[in-house]
Amino acid sequence: MTARLIDGKAFAAQLRGRVATAAAAFTEQAGRKPGLAVVLVGEDPASSVYVRSKGKATLAAGMESFEHRLSADVSEAELIALVDRLNADETVDGILVQLPLPKHIDERAVITRIDPDKDVDGFHPVNAGRLATGLDGLVPCTPLGCLMLLQDIHPHLAGLEAVVIGRSNIVGKPMAALLLQQSCTVTTVHSRTRDVMGHVRQADIVVAAVGIPGFVQPEWIKPGATVIDVGINRTGDGLVGDVDPRAVEVAGAITPVPGGVGPMTIAVLMRNTLVAAGRRAGIAVDPAL
């Protein structure tokens, strides 16, 4: 048996289409387009590519894109002053500060400065708290994209055993919170877990977000399980995930890398920007987004 490949690229294209339709309706009612500001510090080539593709996706969705490129030696105070200006700018609904930031800047100080209601990355502790307690907020793009792919395969997630590998604030923790909200039985495994394989073997759903190429072995996977590979590892062999590619022979469904979770991250960013715009303007936005 070979796994069904989950086509994140196609799913993301559909989501972006629905966002574009809803963005046009927003623009009609609000008399302005939803706006996303992306801030890039320094000129790391990979980050530059992401920022460019985010800008293109924003325009394609019928939204306004504001790009701010700052030099690598900008001070923390200058960056925070820019965040303050974007917070106060009525035409800006979403603010994304591309991570990682240069070492001389405290990421936490910058992220906590962003207005939580414009925090389309969902990284502000206020949004983490809203997610943890079941309040409406903004949910980090990558885990929300993973959940959308999972719901496509499992319309009823309740009661399923889910294992999340990795405990970052950006993916692992919010992913576990989302799966718990869907009434999965959730286990988070990490670098100090004694028997990672033993946990993964029980899982109906495995979400791998460790950042180690090919970490998850095919022998660990329960036959028929759904595997979501969040890994984006640049190696000599090109872009590879956190799951050994031979897992396709065991899993029931699996996301490829590239073409799986990555494209969903950007599509959900567009969705979050529209949701933020709707809430800020008091305009109802299609809840099916």
Ligand SMILES: Nc1nc(=O)c2c([nH]1)NC[C@@H]1CN(c3ccc(C(=O)N[C@@H](CCC(=O)O)C(=O)O)cc3)C=[N+]21
């Ligand atoms: N504040 C912030 N928010 C982010 O969301 C954020 C960030 N900082 N820093 C960097 C990471 C990385 N990231 C990706 C987005 C899309 C793909 C993506 O579309 N990947 C394609 C392949 C693209 C390629 O070939 O490089 C795929 O997986 O098919 C990957 C990675 C967002 N990030």
